[in-house]
Amino acid sequence: MIFRPFLAVLLFAGLASASDWPQFRGLNASGVSDETGLPTTWSDKDNVKWKADLPGRSVSSPIVVGKKVFVTSASGPRFERLHALCLDADTGKVLWHRQLAATGNTACHPKSSMAAPTPCANADGVYFLFATADLAAFDFDGNLKWYRSLTGDYPDISNQVGMAASPVIWKDSLIVPMDNVGDSFLAAVDTSYGTNIWKVPRPKEINWVTPTLRPVGDKAQIVFSSMKEAIAYDAADGKKAWSVATPGAGVPTAILHGDNVLVPSGGGLMSLKPEGTSMAEAWKSPKLATGYTSPLVYRDRVYGVVGAGNFVCSDTKTGRQIWSERIGKGTSKFWASPVAADGHLFAFDDGGNCTVLKAGDEPKIVATNDLKAEIMGTAAIANGSLYIPTVNGLYCISAKR
C-alpha cells in the first residue's frame, strides 16, 4: 500500500510508476518500497545478480527508473572528475557514462566524495548534482539536456567539509539545496532548461539535509531543516510557509507520516502536526536518535539507527520507544539510511554489513549479510532487487537470476 502523500508526490514528480526509486531514499525520501520477494540473506557471492565497478569514490545512492539505474562517482586525486552513469538494471551493463570536470570546491571530509548528493529523476530525465555544485540534466538516453556550474554562477559557494544534500523534484521544478557558508541558498530550477524559477537565501551555515516535499492540497511545501529550525517553503514560489525553532541535526532528512512531519532534532526526533497554517510539536523523542542516518516510517512504526548501531523502534503516534537493539558490528558506523520493504528493515554499516530485521514490535534480527566493502550510500529497492552501493561499486542483490 502506498500512503496518500507518496502518491501525491509521485504525481508531482511526473513519474510513471510507484515501483521506481527516483531520488534519495526513494519516493519522497520515505525509504520504503512495495517490492516483494527480496532476499534477506546474501554475501559478496550469494544472491548477487550482478556487480558493477565504479570509477573513483561514491557515497551517493543509486536511483532506479524502470530498467535503468543511475549512479554517480568522483575520481582523481582531488575528486576533480565527476561521473554520471546509467546501468542496465537487469545486467549492470553500463548503458552510458558522461563525465564532467569539477568547477567548484573539491575539499571534503575523508569519508565523503564529490559524488555525495544522490541524483533524482522525473519522466523527462535524470538530474545529477555533485558536491562541487556542478548540476547536469540528461535524458534517459544520456543526451545532455542542460548543465550548470553553480559555483560559476555563484562563486562564493563554499563548504570545505563537502556538500551532500540531494536535489528533489516538484512538478517541473528541480529543488536544489545549497546551504553553505558563502552564497547559501535554496533554489527551484526549471527541469527543462535549468534556469532559476526562484532562489531564496539561506543561513550561511553548512548543512547536509535533503529537502522533503510535503503535499498540501494540490500544492506542496518544501520542508527543510537546519541546525536551528525546521522551515517550510512554498514549492511554487519559495516563500516561507512556516518554521518551528528546533535544534536541528544537520544531516538526516525529515520524513512524512500522514499529515505529520518527523524532523530529526537535537539528537532525537520531533513529530510536527498541522496547526492552522503552521506546525506544532506533536511529540518529541530524545531516544529516537538517528545520527547521520534518516528516520524510517514503516507499518506505523518509526525506526532510527545511530552511528554506532543502536536500532530503535517507536510508536509513530506518540514517539514512545517500543524496543531498541544493538546491531553495530565492531567499529563500523552507520552513515547510510535504513530502508524497508516486504516486511523487513535493512540497515547498512560502513563495514559492509547489512542487518536485516523483521518489522514489528519485537526486535528480531533475520540475518546479517557482509559484502566486505565500505558502504556509505543508501540502498535503492526496485525490480525485486536491492541495489546496494559500495564506495566503488554497486551490487544488485536479488533472489531472481
Next chain:
Amino acid sequence: MRLAFIALVLTTAGSASAANLAETQRVLARIKAVSKDGAGNQEAGAAWKELVTHGADAIIPTLTAMHDASPAAANWLRAAVNAIVEKEKAGGRKLPSDDLLAFLKETRNDPAARRLAYEVLVEIDPKTPDRLLPGLLDDPSNELRRDAVAAALTKAEKLTGDAAKTEYTRLLAVVRDEDQANTIATTLAKLGAKPNLKTHFGIINRWMLAGPFDGTKGIGFDTAYEPEQKVDLSATYKGKGDAEVKWIPHTAELEPKEEKAEKDEVAKAAVENVGMVNLNKALAKYKDAVAYAYTVIESDKERPAEIRFGCINAIKVFVNGKEVFAREEYHHGMRFDQYVGKGTLKAGKNEILVKVVQNDQKDPWAQVWQFQLRVSDATGGALPVKEALQTN
C-alpha cells in the same frame, strides 16, 4: 575522363567535409554561448544533440573548441565527446586515432582536452599508456603528468641503490601532486638523499607577522586594519585588548613534525606541513583575532603567478596591494593547495600580504590558526623567484 571523375569526387568530398565542419563550428558556437544562471541552455541543449549526430568527424573540432570555452561550456563539450565516442563504438565505426594522437601531442591545445583525447585513445587501444606515458612526464596537462608519474613510479619500485636514487630524483623534478611528491620524497630520504620540498613547490617560509588585532563580534574579516592599508614594518599598532602590536620576523619550519619517524626509520615526507605558519605558536593563542603575514619575493621579469595556499581560517591574500583571494570560512578543513589566487608578478620586488582571521568558536577542534602558502606557475611548479624579505 577518368582523371576528371576522380578530381570531381575529391572536390565534392572536400566541399562536403568543409560544409560539415562549418556546420559543426556553428553548433559548437551555440553551445559555447551558455552563460550565467542557465542563459543559453535551451539553445545549447538542442545544439548538443545535433553535435553528437555529427559523429567522429566532430570529435577534434569539439576538443579544439574547449580551448577558449568557459568551464561550464567545456563540460558541455566534454560530455559531447563522451557521447560521440560511445555511439561510434556501438556502431562499430572507426574513431580518428591518428588525429587524436596529433591533437594530444600538440601541447598548445587545451590541457583538459588533450587529456580527453588521451582517454579516447586508451579506449581505442588499451596499450596506449605504455606507448605514450613515458613521453608525458613533463606535460603541461597535470592529469597526463600524473598518469606518467604514476606509471614511472610503478617501474621505479623495482630499482635499488643509485639507479633508484637517480630515477626518483628525476621524478621529483616533474611531480606536481602532493601525494606523489610525498611518496617520492619519502623514498628518496630512505635512499639517503635530501629532497627539498620547499624549493620544489616554491613554499614561502620567511615572513613578518603582525597581530593580534581585535576581531570581536566577527568584524575581523571585513575590517581593514592598518597593515591592510599600508605595510610599514617599523610601525606600532594598537592590537587586541589595546596591546601593542609590532611586526616580528618568523621562519616557518621546513621539517614535517607531525609525521614521527619510527625508530631507525626515515620520517614520512609530508609536504602539507612544510612551511606551515602556526600563528598560535608564532604569536599566541587568540580567538576573535586577526593576524597579518607579509613577505617579499623577487621576480626577474613580469610573469603570471598563482598564489596557492591552505588555511583553516578565513583568509585574504593581496599581491602588491591587490586582493587576489578572499574566503570567510572557519574550521572546515585545510589542505595543500586548497585555494588558488591568480595574479601577476612585476619585474623586481613583489609584496605578498596575508590576512588570517580566527573566529570565536570554543570547540576543541576549532582552535587552529595557521596557513601555508606558495607561489607557482599554472601547472603548480615553483616559479623562478627569490624570497627577498628583509627582516632587519
